[in-house]
Amino acid sequence: MPTPSSEETLSSWLFRCSINPNAAGFPRLSSTERPAYWWEGVEIKYSDPDSEFLSASQRLSCVAGDITPELLRNFFCLRGDKLVEWRYRRFFCPDCLRDDVANGRLPIWRKDWCYIYSCVCAAHDRELVRLVDTPRYSRAWDAFVQSCNSISNNASIEETLFFRFCSSTFTKIEHALISRDNQQPTLHDLFYRLFNIFLQCPFRGSRGGIARIHLQTRKDARAPDASSFEQSILLGASTADPSSRFGSLVLTASLLEIIPYSRFLIFTKLCEKRRGGMLIPRDLHKAAIFPYINRAGYETLYRFLGGFPRKDFPLLDRHLQLQEHSYVQDGVLGKRLFGYSQ
Numbered sequence: 001m002p003t004p005s006s007e008e009t010l011s012s013w014l015f016r017c018s019i020n021p022n023a024a025g026f027p028r029l030s031s032t033e034r035p036a037y038w039w040e041g042v043e044i045k046y047s048d049p050d051s052e053f054l055s056a057s058q059r060l061s062c063v064a065g066d067i068t069p070e071l072l073r074n075f076f077c078l079r080g081d082k083l084v085e086w087r088y089r090r091f092f093c094p095d096c097l098r099d100d101v102a103n104g105r106l107p108i109w110r111k112d113w114c115y116i117y118s119c120v121c122a123a124h125d126r127e128l129v130r131l132v133d134t135p136r137y138s139r140a141w142d143a144f145v146q147s148c149n150s151i152s153n154n155a156s157i158e159e160t161l162f163f164r165f166c167s168s169t170f171t172k173i174e175h176a177l178i179s180r181d182n183q184q185p186t187l188h189d190l191f192y193r194l195f196n197i198f199l200q201c202p203f204r205g206s207r208g209g210i211a212r213i214h215l216q217t218r219k220d221a222r223a224p225d226a227s228s229f230e231q232s233i234l235l236g237a238s239t240a241d242p243s244s245r246f247g248s249l250v251l252t253a254s255l256l257e258i259i260p261y262s263r264f265l266i267f268t269k270l271c272e273k274r275r276g277g278m279l280i281p282r283d284l285h286k287a288a289i290f291p292y293i294n295r296a297g298y299e300t301l302y303r304f305l306g307g308f309p310r311k312d313f314p315l316l317d318r319h320l321q322l323q324e325h326s327y328v329q330d331g332v333l334g335k336r337l338f339g340y341s342q
């Protein structure tokens with residue numbers, strides 16, 4: 001059996017096993033998007049193949065009896081619940097895949113690409129790119145085929161500097177969220193909710209969350225059809241491109257004062273340089289404006305943000321006051337203000 005990499009997802013390793021000539025006894029995996037039967041008799045229509053540890057161990061027991069669900073979980077477990085849905089796990093780093101092949105192994109799909117916050121590859125200082133095909137078990141191979149003819153490392157100095165800035169910002173945010181985990185349990189939730197609001201999918205003619213409006217790379221990229229305003233928020237982060245995700249990370253972290261205002265200003269300047277003419281307001285409160293909504297939309301947004309002590313987040317508090325003021329002018333503000341449960 002191929003040795004699993006510590007960075008690898010379960011489905012990626014299973015695919016590598018299935019086409020390994022030395023791994024006798026492995027039925028070849030169907031590489032369709034969602035095979036009705038995974039290996040034999042295990043239906044995974046509704047589950048996530050990257051966390052199907054029990055099913056995988058049952059099938060693997062025929063060829064390697066000592067593989068338990070716990071062992072698989074130890075190797076392949078994904079962190080937390082901030083995962084992109086299986087069908088939207090599309091973004092990858094072509095240079096990582098090239099490294100795999102250069103090191104004599106099949107390309108592997110990284111865990112680091114599976115999270116809603118994933119946007120840059122820290123190892124290669126580059127933005128993740130999109131897998132064009134529908135994601136399947138063989139997605140790492142498909143991604144390699146898609147990108148193997150493209151030229152590697154052709155980024156300009158400006159691009160490289162920009163992605164270094166992205167990587168260091170991302171690391172700062174990650175550390176802050178981890179280190180304040182115990183003191184402020186609401187911080188994680190609040191971060192997640194604001195991050196999604198700024199990435200809302202376009203819905204019924206609206207252009208979606210402000211991070212998408214400012215930063216989405218392909219303006220023609222089709223967003224999935226959301227059936228409700230709430231779903232358009234919930235699907236936001238999973239379906240947004242890496243550029244919009246990074247923008248939303250910066251807006252959210254700035255409002256929660258996880259990163260200093262100066263870093264937000266550097267971000268706006270770098271974006272301007274990188275794509276001439278693209279202006280992000282230097283005023284954070286204007287840059288991070290909430291979506292245009294009706295009365296029902298306000299109630300949904302209110303529920304989605306939930307209750308939290310606004311006084312603990314002074315900059316966000318000020319920002320919410322400004323949003324509420326603008327919603328008053330639009331005549332859509334509900335009875336309760338954001339964050340207050342009464």
Ligand SMILES: [Zn+2]
Pocket residue numbers: 093094095096097121122123124
């Ligand atoms: Zn990489």
